[in-house]
Amino acid sequence: MxxxxxxxxxxxxxxxxxxxxxxxxxxxxPSYEVSKNIRYGFLVENSTAEYIEEASFRVFAPVKKNSYQQTVDITASLPFDIELDRFGNQTLVFKLSKLAPRASQIVKVTVSLQLASEPQRVLLDAEAPYLVAEENIEVDSPEINKLAEKLSSQGVKIQNIATWINQNISDVGYVAEDRGAHYAITTKQGDCTEFSSAFVALARASSIPSRMIGGFILEQSGRVQAENYHNWGEFRLDDAWHLADPQNNKIDSGYGSYIAFYNFNKHSRMSNSHRFLSYDPRLSVQML
The missing domain is CATH 1.20.5 (Single alpha-helices involved in coiled-coils or other helix-helix interfaces)
Known part of the structure; x- marks a missing residue:
């Protein structure tokens, strides 16, 4: 016994x-100790001269959870459905009915968040997808590999990559077309998209899992607007995703201000999309 x-x-x-x-x-x-509430809205208009019985539009909400952010609650002025993909991206699906010609409607969204002051260890998926080439992340480019090898031989890889990008790529302001990492590194110019894609490509070429993020920087609770949209990067270290924004010279810092709306990947693209919203072509949608 x-x-x-x-x-x-x-x-x-x-x-x-x-x-x-x-x-x-x-x-x-994980510990998400900083509370923040954000608001955003859209002016939705029937852009045709015809009566619309039913139409819909879709918009990304803050990602469900990552190493420095957790979405607690989402409310809106209209009913909506939430679609969640395996990368943590959340899409709000709004359905509008009985829209008269040229009629418009305002849709308001409020999100409660908990943010972390430093990266938290979370359950992660496989590293492989974050090391390979994809559209605008030309890891297989000879020029990118040559530069990555040079920077990797000089000490701390991530810091060297971020410093090179910050000091060598010129910010030309917003550009509608996404030109990619190869363009940014060879022409040494671009906007936030090029800065972040260059970082991700060089990190992956240095065998560091990394990805692009789309979202907003907001110091306090308040309203996010289209002109404040921003792209940055993340790199994976010690079971956590760490923030990297070489355009703003922030590496593994700025936590509590960056709000991720979209983990870029080829599986979660929206059709008829602009940045992070998609809509019926009969509609005109403007972020307020």
């Missing part, structure tokens, strides 16, 4: 130790 009790206690101890190791390794209880 004593032997059975001893065996049972040993098994319980092993389970407890294994559970502790698992919790410690994946960060099941």
């Amino acid at each position: 004593l032997g059975k009790w001893s065996l049972g206690l040993c098994l319980l101890a092993l389970i407890a130790v294994a559970s502790f190791i698992w919790v410690s390794s994946v960060g099941v209880k």
Whole structure:
């Protein structure tokens, strides 16, 4: 009987130790201590001379959860459905009905967030997708590989990559066309999209998992507007995604101000889209 009790206690101890190791390794209880509320809205108009029985538009909301952000609640002035993909991207789907010709409607969204002051360890998917070439992230470019090799030989890879981009690529202001990492590195110019794609391409070429993020920078609770849209990068280290914004010279800093709306990937693109919203071609949608 004593032997059975001893065996049972040993098994319980092993389970407890294994559970502790698992919790410690994946960060099941990350700390998001900064509360922030954001608001945004859209003016939606029937741009035709015809009566529309039903139409819809879709817009990204802040990502469900990442290493420095957690969405707590979403409310809106109209009913909506939420679609969540495997990358944590959330899409709000609004359906409008009985729109008279040239009629318009304002849709307002409010989101409650909890933000972290430093990266939190979270459950992550495989590294492989964040190391390969994709559209505008030309990891297989000889010029990108040559520069990555040079920067990797000079010490801390991430800091070297970010510093080179910040000091060598000129900000030309907003450009509607996404030109990619190769364009940014060879012409040494671009907007926030080129800065972030250059970072991701150089990081991946240096064997550091990385990805592009789209969203907003907001110091305090308040309204986000289209002109404040921004792209930055993230790199993966110690079971967490760390922030990298070489355009603004912020590497592994700025937490609590960056609000991610979109983890860029080829599987979550919207059709008939502009930045992070998509809509019926009969509609005109403007972010307020």
